[in-house]
Amino acid sequence: MKSKIKIDINSQIPLYKQLVRFFQDGVDTGEYKEGDFIPSMNELATELNISKETVKKAYSVLRKEEVIEASQGKGFYITARNRDKIKILLLFDKISTYKQDLFNSFAETIGDRAGITIHLHNQEIDLLEFFINENLDNFDYYIITPHFPLNPDIQKRVIKILKKIPNRKLILVDRFIEGLPGNFGSVYQDFENDIIDGLTQSIDLLKKYDRLNVISMAGSLYAPLIEKGIKQFCDINKMNINIIRQFNVGKIQKKDFFLTLNGQVDHDFIKLIKAAQAEGFKIGKDIGVIAYNESPINEIILNGLTVFSTDFKQMGELTAKMILEKSLRKIRCDFKLIKRNTFN
Secondary structure (H helix, E strand, O other), X not given: OOOOOOOOOOOOXXXXXXXXXXXXXXXXXXXXXXXXXXXXXXXXXXXXXXXXXHHHHHHHHHHHOOOEEEEOOOEEEEOOHHHOOXXXXXXXXXXXXHHHHHHHHHXXXXXXXXXXXXXEOOOOHHHHHHHHHHOOOOOOEEEEOOOOOOOHHHHHXXXXXXXXXOHHHEEEEEOOOOOOOOOOEEEEOOHHHHHHXXXXXXXXHHOOOOEEEEEOOOOOOOHHHXXXXXXXXXXXXOOEEEEEOOOOHHHOOOOEEEEEOOOOOOHHHHHHHHXXXXXXXXXXXXEEEEXXXXXXXXXXXXXXXXXXXXXXXXXXXXXXXXXXXXOOOEEXXXXXXXXXXXXX
């Protein structure tokens, strides 16, 4: 009697990886129970008309992952030992204070139910592809921050790479990719609409200032999307806006409001604060200052730096709950104004 094992010889996925995925999926769905015997290497090679070496390689991976085990004189059987802990590959683009908040919240919520492996792709698409190809059959979930240049060709390649991962195992965090089909999970920020929401939350305070200055230097992947949202907000509310590409300390004026997109303590931020102090302006009264993305140090800078920020702790918690509840969905995270001394 033939087994139900199927492979696609025309697929770009290697045959041994198809076999590995087939048995892993069978265990996950309950089609294969602990103790169930599977065909021998010779039987499966003959049935599928493939080489025994291909089957041997697949069974080797499955044994390493403790999906199957060998019984002397009886053959290979399914073992459930690999299901004791959820195996998670986390592919961050980089480490930052807010990514640390995301991870800490995720790890606290998932608890000891999972084993987590972390790699950094550093926004290099070749590195992303390498990590996914090398680990395609080794984890139960793949959590990825898909932060790469918005160039259309690069984004198409990102989608092609991510499609290699089964939807039920994929969770994108911090950014949603519209062009990726399927029922994968995603917990994300919406850069364009989030900033509109944040500015709307602060509309009464913004009316105290004459002009909105956006410090947006090269280096931020999503500055164009954030700027688009800011311009839309200013058009609706008839506010003056000035996008600053190269900060000039001589341009600072009383009743100016500054939103810096590049970070809390970069060179241009420091120039801004020095220029305000040189003019004798009181930050939070004469000029307003808001940074983008929360960080623990914001409570200290200037006796409290106001920020617009996604709730990264919520992002980590929701991601973990998706896995624990086995219910992948797409959730836009909260985005809020955290009001402190520099804007009141």
